[in-house]
Amino acid sequence: MREEGVDEEQIAAAFFVDIVRQRLQLAAVIEALLDFYAEDQLRADEDTYMPSVAWA
Known part of the structure; x- marks a missing residue:
């Protein structure tokens, strides 16, 4: 961004x-x-694979 002429404040804001x-x-x-x-729709053992699925 810096090479494109964007100043520090704009980079920080972005x-x-x-x-x-x-x-959020x-x-x-x-x-x-x-x-x-x-609501008992998710068990503790089910959430162990959730992060890898959510971020794939």
């Missing part, structure tokens, strides 16, 4: 937005998993 977006997406996934646990 990455901060990406980080915030990632955190993670929060949504965690909330959904907690709902599944609460």
Whole structure:
């Protein structure tokens, strides 16, 4: 980005937005998993493979 003439503030803003977006997406996934646990739709042994599936 720097080579393309983007200044430091713009670079920082771009990455901060990406980080915030990632955190919000993670929060949504965690909330959904907690709902599944609460409704007994997900067992503890089933969540061990979930991260590799979710990020593939």
